[in-house]
Amino acid sequence: MVRRSGRRPGNQDTKQSILEAARQVFAERGFDKASIRAIAGEAQVDPALVHHYFGTKEKLFLASMNSPVDPAEIIPQALAGPRDEAGERLVRLILGVWDSPAGTAAVALIRSAMSNEWTARLMREFIVTQVLRRAVAELGIDEEEAPVRAALVATQVAGLAVVRYVLKVEPVASAPAEQLVAAIGPSVQRYLTEDLPGVF
Amino acid sequence: MVRRSGRRPGNQDTKQSILEAARQVFAERGFDKASIRAIAGEAQVDPALVHHYFGTKEKLFLASMNSPVDPAEIIPQALAGPRDEAGERLVRLILGVWDSPAGTAAVALIRSAMSNEWTARLMREFIVTQVLRRAVAELGIDEEEAPVRAALVATQVAGLAVVRYVLKVEPVASAPAEQLVAAIGPSVQRYLTEDLPGVF
Numbered sequence: 001m002v003r004r005s006g007r008r009p010g011n012q013d014t015k016q017s018i019l020e021a022a023r024q025v026f027a028e029r030g031f032d033k034a035s036i037r038a039i040a041g042e043a044q045v046d047p048a049l050v051h052h053y054f055g056t057k058e059k060l061f062l063a064s065m066n067s068p069v070d071p072a073e074i075i076p077q078a079l080a081g082p083r084d085e086a087g088e089r090l091v092r093l094i095l096g097v098w099d100s101p102a103g104t105a106a107v108a109l110i111r112s113a114m115s116n117e118w119t120a121r122l123m124r125e126f127i128v129t130q131v132l133r134r135a136v137a138e139l140g141i142d143e144e145e146a147p148v149r150a151a152l153v154a155t156q157v158a159g160l161a162v163v164r165y166v167l168k169v170e171p172v173a174s175a176p177a178e179q180l181v182a183a184i185g186p187s188v189q190r191y192l193t194e195d196l197p198g199v200f
Numbered sequence: 201m202v203r204r205s206g207r208r209p210g211n212q213d214t215k216q217s218i219l220e221a222a223r224q225v226f227a228e229r230g231f232d233k234a235s236i237r238a239i240a241g242e243a244q245v246d247p248a249l250v251h252h253y254f255g256t257k258e259k260l261f262l263a264s265m266n267s268p269v270d271p272a273e274i275i276p277q278a279l280a281g282p283r284d285e286a287g288e289r290l291v292r293l294i295l296g297v298w299d300s301p302a303g304t305a306a307v308a309l310i311r312s313a314m315s316n317e318w319t320a321r322l323m324r325e326f327i328v329t330q331v332l333r334r335a336v337a338e339l340g341i342d343e344e345e346a347p348v349r350a351a352l353v354a355t356q357v358a359g360l361a362v363v364r365y366v367l368k369v370e371p372v373a374s375a376p377a378e379q380l381v382a383a384i385g386p387s388v389q390r391y392l393t394e395d396l397p398g399v400f
Contacts (some may be wrong), residue, residue: 110314111314111315112315113314113366113367114310114311114313114314114315114362114366115311115312115314115315120366120367120368123367124367124368124369127367127369128369147370147371148371148372148375148383151363151369151370151371151372152372152383152384154359154363154367154369154372155356155359155360155362155363155364155372155384156355156356156359156387157359158359158362158363158367159354159355159356159357159358159359159360159362160355160359162314162355162358162359162362163351163354163355163358164355166313166314166320167313167320167323167324167327167354167358168320168324169324169327169328169351169354170347170351171347171348171351172348172351172352172354172355175348178398179398179399181398182396182397182398182399183348183352183391183396183398183399184352184355186390187356187387187390187391190386190387191383191387196382196383197382198378198379198381198382198383199379199382199383
């Protein structure tokens with residue numbers, strides 16, 4: 001990271017420095033091993049200031065990713081309900097976020113993750129620690145199977161986002177959300193909870 | 201497109217101009233509506249020279265995409281065989297290409313398509329006209345259902361590529377190919393040939 005030189009006249013500048021430090025430390029160490037202390041050290045500020053501006057490490061991570069939503073809030077909400085419809089609900093949730101005004105930020109995030117190794121690392125940490133880990137916990141999936149199931153879900157969900165919002169392949173690009181929920185939900189369900197012969 | 205100025209000393213330079221013109225015309229008009237004549241006009245060369253260097257429009261398209269493989273050769277080969285295992289064979293084929301030395305070029309292509317609107321258009325044309333159209337024809341899929349089925353396959357396959365090769369989410373990133381074939385093949389099969397209630 002290139003350090004800024006000279007004075008930092010206002011809070012915005014300090015916040016920006018903290019966010020840059022956070023991106024660097026999260027990308028280098030991963031979410032679990034990154035600490036507020038290390039991020040504060042990188043930004044050359046007091047750790048208390050990081051807490052003051054951003055709250056928890058999770059909130060700081062979301063801010064550093066420019067995440068338009070907080071998975072801690074929406075994932076449990078989406079997955080509550082009949083277990084055998086969790087796949088459909090997850091697809092519905094994701095389309096709801098991406099089809100909303102917040103989706104623009106999410107598309108920018110995907111584009112950036114594809115072209116930049118560090119953003120890709122952040123995106124991976126985000127998907128694994130913020131989205132999939134919660135989804136797996138919410139559904140009570142076997143701990144040994146969880147990482148594979150979660151990553152398989154990621155293949156389907158990331159591909160849906162890429163094809164609908166980035167590559168814009170028709171008719172998926174302009175299909176009604178519920179048609180995609182019906183088409184893709186069962187694949188996600190299979191990855192989440194069904195038997196996967198040849199895998200486990 | 202920024203036109204080059206000055207002399208074009210050798211064939212390489214002319215070929216490069218043709219490739220740049222081809223990218224522009226394919227992205228603007230789509231594969232079907234782009235003509236060798238229009239590409240030659242854009243490159244300010246004789247159409248016969250385009251044919252001389254690149255052969256057919258399809259070959260020129262593959263060259264302009266830096267495609268490491270020719271889908272016309274490998275898709276029919278992959279899909280020949282029992283219809284109810286086509287999904288597995290398609291996933292196996294794709295992993296075979298991406299896991300090979302040619303995969304590096306394919307990863308570069310995906311990265312580029314995500315960050316650049318014009319490359320995204322080219323990628324979409326490539327997926328739709330070169331990969332999916334062939335796959336659908338090979339399997340004799342109903343013409344009305346084919347575009348939806350093909351785009352659904354694209355969501356799963358693009359997502360697999362993104363998660364395994366670009367984001368590198370474990371354990372998918374380093375899973376043996378056959379484990380992924382077993383896990384993801386049935387989803388692709390469903391999109392290709394099975395009933396999709398709520399979609400059709």
